[in-house]
Amino acid sequence: MDLHSTILGLLSWKPFSGYDLKGIISDSNLFYWSGNNNQIYKVLLELQRDGLVSFEVQQQQSLPAKKIYSINDQGRAVLRQSLLQKPQVSDWPKSFLIQLAWSDCLTDDEVLDLLNFYEQELISHLSLLQGEAERRENSPHRTAREAYLWRRIADNFILATQTELQWTSETRKAISEGNL
Amino acid sequence: MDLHSTILGLLSWKPFSGYDLKGIISDSNLFYWSGNNNQIYKVLLELQRDGLVSFEVQQQQSLPAKKIYSINDQGRAVLRQSLLQKPQVSDWPKSFLIQLAWSDCLTDDEVLDLLNFYEQELISHLSLLQGEAERRENSPHRTAREAYLWRRIADNFILATQTELQWTSETRKAISEGNL
């Protein structure tokens, strides 16, 4: 699942402009790309060149014109293929763990400060995720199954963060109490 | 925590050749880079140019010579700074969730196949992680704290995978039973 498929997926939900996509991608936890202009506009041009999407220019009074991109049948077919790829487990960068791995360079207090800070970050991240999950404005609900899966996706982030939080607080307690 | 810091960290454990580092990095879950030659040898040259590491050539009979890299005090100082960076929560890419997000393009059976496959992948990944955690050869244990933290790091991967597995099997059950 790369940015091409991500954008095709979003367009399979509804038509968007490049600017819309940029906002959605950079705001969401799920679509993790930075949402920088360069890539999104480039990918849209490529998708159009490959005949998977098309756009209509929508003029606006007192605002710049938009290019509203829509997916076509060929785009939907390509998307379908990428959705059917064998899913693989992705163990990805947990840079905090690398920090802890070389903690022999740090004092006990410095390690505890790191753990405390990370714990606080997780707590505020968690409440952010929970807030988003309750609001739930920007998710598609074309079928009951889709609505259910989008709830489950939000839950996945929350569960992962809760697990990480519990791990962190246990680790912090063990370090601070010297129970190694 | 980028590749530079990762390599400095490994060298702060013990001296390694580029080839050693390549093996360690590509084998480990923690150091997630692909461990391709190009980057590792390039980073080693940069670290040496910046005066953070040095190397000795070690001749071997019937095998090519090695460059054994060692970290110096300046390197340790730079590493320390990067270890003291404020840790940030990384919501890393879960491409499987993006696949599920656009499942409206797929049939119920196709979604179930994906969930089943992913579940099996997680199960085998989990037993791999657990096996590694039991063997535990390649971890430093200069202090009790370091040994403890390396155990906890391994636990972190296991816990995260268990959480993901439970989430997946619950989701699969709900979809297969139609409890949306």
Place this chain on the structure above:
DNA sequence: ACCACCATGTAAGTTGTTACATGATTTG
């Protein structure tokens, strides 16, 4: 004979990031 391992490195390409450029409009 062929493949994998050891060991270093380079070339060519893709992908991703930050920052810039333009220019009207709205908000503080």
Place this chain on the structure above:
DNA sequence: CAAATCATGTAACAACTTACATGGTGGT
């Protein structure tokens, strides 16, 4: 009057990947 928002795009750079090049050794 500075700033953020809307909207498109480009330039320059950094990071990462795959594949190639060399060449001896050891296993099947």
